[in-house]
Amino acid sequence: MLVEDVEAEATHDLRWRILRNRRAGAPVVFPEDSRAGAFHIAVRDVDETGTGSGAILAVASFIPEEITYRPGRTAVHLRGMAVDGPSQQHGLGRLLVTTVLERLRRDGVAVLWCNARDSAIGFYSRLGFEVVGDGFVLPESGVAHHVMLRDL
Numbered sequence: 001m002l003v004e005d006v007e008a009e010a011t012h013d014l015r016w017r018i019l020r021n022r023r024a025g026a027p028v029v030f031p032e033d034s035r036a037g038a039f040h041i042a043v044r045d046v047d048e049t050g051t052g053s054g055a056i057l058a059v060a061s062f063i064p065e066e067i068t069y070r071p072g073r074t075a076v077h078l079r080g081m082a083v084d085g086p087s088q089q090h091g092l093g094r095l096l097v098t099t100v101l102e103r104l105r106r107d108g109v110a111v112l113w114c115n116a117r118d119s120a121i122g123f124y125s126r127l128g129f130e131v132v133g134d135g136f137v138l139p140e141s142g143v144a145h146h147v148m149l150r151d152l
């Protein structure tokens with residue numbers, strides 16, 4: 001598997017299929033996608049010899065954004081975390097996030113945080129994130145979330 005930086009557009013297909021349940025017209029662009037310092041990561045089906053389909057199997061986006069639970073600390077917001085259906089539960093989400101954690105540490109980022117769907121809290125917990133604050137429902141999706149963060 002190859003973990004690489006991609007343009008925001010390369011995340012749209014998985015955002016739509018996995019996070020928007022293929023809903024016609026559902027938005028797949030975040031206004032923050034093009035914020036200064038934002039970057040987008042994909043896991044591609046390619047091995048070290050260049051063999052593989054080249055398909056993008058997992059994506060996530062990383063947006064510089066403070067979090068109220070860690071005032072004054074350099075923070076990055078993890079958004080749009082999605083793994084292709086048949087590839088879920090095979091370690092790709094872990095691979096993507098742990099690869100980026102190293103990069104964020106090198107860059108002096110103190111906190112990585114996300115609005116975790118309650119159904120994904122177990123995933124983020126396995127990666128060392130903790131739940132902070134009360135749960136909330138995002139109005140656009142009706143999906144229950146909690147803020148989760150990892151101090152780096």
Ligand SMILES: CC(C)(COP(=O)(O)OP(=O)(O)OC[C@H]1O[C@@H](n2cnc3c(N)ncnc32)[C@H](O)[C@@H]1OP(=O)(O)O)[C@@H](O)C(=O)NCCC(=O)NCCS
Pocket residue numbers: 018019081082083084087088089090091092093094095115116117119120121122123124126
């Ligand atoms: C949630 C998601 C990103 C996890 O990625 P993944 O590649 O499937 O997860 P991994 O295989 O890397 O799992 C890493 C660990 O988390 C666990 N895990 C993965 N998904 C989990 C979940 N939904 N609930 C509880 N634990 C989970 C795995 O069992 C594994 O545990 P281990 O440490 O014992 O091996 C992916 O399943 C997905 O895209 N789901 C649908 C969209 C979604 O919910 N995105 C998150 C929005 S906030």
